[in-house]
Amino acid sequence: MTKKSAKPAKKAKAAKRLPSLAVVGATGAVGTVMLDILSKRKNVYGEIRLIASARSAGKKLICRGEELTVVALSPEAFDGIDIAMFDVPDEISAEWAPIAAQRGAVVVDNSGAFRMDKKVPLVVPEVNPKDIKKRPKGIISNPNCTTLSMIVAMGALDKKFGLKELVVSSYQAASGAGQPGIDALHDQISKVAGKNLGSVAKDLRGVITDLGPFPAPLAMNVVPWAGSLKEDGYSSEELKVRNESRKILGMPKLKVAVTCVRVPVITTHSLTVHATFSKVVTRKAAQNALKKAEGVLLYDNPEKKEYPTPADVVGTDPTWVGRVRQSLDNPKAIDLFVCGDNLRKGAALNTAQIAELVAAEFTR
């Protein structure tokens, strides 16, 4: 990897080569958003190569206005690639990210495979950008979408007031479960529409027989579960939010309590957060800190009915924060409501931002 150098000659020389980029998982829910994001952000890459399963190979997709042909995942697919983004299931990343890294690519991985690996940094550019340098395996991890929906705002508040404890409840969108989640919710909403359901138990279970990737009907319902079962009654998603928040913020002892709940929203995760700090934080002070924070949009005028909702946030880049209140019974605590597009900042955008930090190493 190229290090920041004081010698202008070297810089100029290196600048001649724009790094090549591979998008692995280009045809998935996150991959699709990634192509849109790559087309709209500053162009910092040479070749862009789209990689997917053999089933999708040959498919043609548009990126940066060019038609690109998807190639099948293979070791050779990474030949000549400088940076490889992975948006694939954990087990595919676990197998293929090291192969790509071995062939010389810097991998930015959006699976859960490496996030808690001590030799893999977990990066949110607004919070801990310098951690991208600490990548002995050539792999950088992108956090889980639920963690990402709040962590930029939490990082900004931590810097100002010193975070001590988080109590988080999620309102997670169907697309957190990928395209099958989106399809299942659309299908379920069509099934319940126009019917007088929702006032008798088992009503919805009678009509919604295809649960898709969810453990219970999602249309006209909420489901207190995301991920797989872990010890002591926890879901994997809840542990991810706790462990990843601690790692990104560099606070291995941070107290974090999380309950994850799926809601019938297509895209954009929402979270309520009760955050306790080491000093008194007024509503005004919290609002000011959030207003100045990079990547955060403060939208907090309840007197004008202005607070973030998924319908307003989806498709946008920032972390939207509203309903900021100083806790009535603890002047050192703030309660708020935060929304983030789980496919953009929650996945593709943060991956793209990390890749841009890596790309800058090639040209500076």
Added chain:
Amino acid sequence: MTKKSAKPAKKAKAAKRLPSLAVVGATGAVGTVMLDILSKRKNVYGEIRLIASARSAGKKLICRGEELTVVALSPEAFDGIDIAMFDVPDEISAEWAPIAAQRGAVVVDNSGAFRMDKKVPLVVPEVNPKDIKKRPKGIISNPNCTTLSMIVAMGALDKKFGLKELVVSSYQAASGAGQPGIDALHDQISKVAGKNLGSVAKDLRGVITDLGPFPAPLAMNVVPWAGSLKEDGYSSEELKVRNESRKILGMPKLKVAVTCVRVPVITTHSLTVHATFSKVVTRKAAQNALKKAEGVLLYDNPEKKEYPTPADVVGTDPTWVGRVRQSLDNPKAIDLFVCGDNLRKGAALNTAQIAELVAAEFTR
């Protein structure tokens, strides 16, 4: 009011008269559920009289298998009434509950008009039944539906472990806003069904133009608001949950942080609760306390995908509790997910239970 007496003669004499009952607001969303509940529970009343606005007078409704004709609200409508349940807006209760009380009825009021009145008890029969005796105004208040969705479970845990602090996030159903809320959500779901919405901001705002009683689209969305704007950015609903919980539990200094969010569910409020106690509480101990608690149904087997969801809870009486976990970073705290039918225990059922306690005074 008749007091418990040691003299059997008096008891026998009093037992001859079943108290008469008025249901004020019989044609509303809660009133409709009330008629169902009165028909199914033990019959402890003499006459039942249905009262509503002049607009609904003359309407015929079935209760206890009898057809009853709705009469218009007037002072005389309370003549001969021993117990009057009110399920009407705050301002109607504020005006008419004292009139009914003055004419000799014990009022059980489900509005917000008297809940924080020091001379009016706020009662949940499983938690503070004895408080019904302290009613100098002849009025007993029924708590807000959101408070009621969790307070039976919290009361049971408090008795066992000593509650210190609550952090609550709500997932509130549309019917919390009455029949207009139910109608609006059904209508909105019909509007979005079959359309590829929810992936672009303002999409839903384009299709859902009739917001009903909500400040933003509710179908395919969540809205971090319920009630009216109070000081310091709080919603009235959030203050209700805090203040009512303190009053019911008899803990005026209990620390309570609440964020209220509306979700696209027809009926049944859900809440996540992070509850801190004065002693260590294991998952097993919390589950055992909840299993034994009157009015609580523990439904907590995530390995079998068993946790409460509104689709399973709606139309049932208990407070369902699942996802019970000991907090990973505080052995004195428990995280859980609770569901309660906001029209039944959250409104009509609790009112009926209070009225039955009052009715027992007439017959014992």
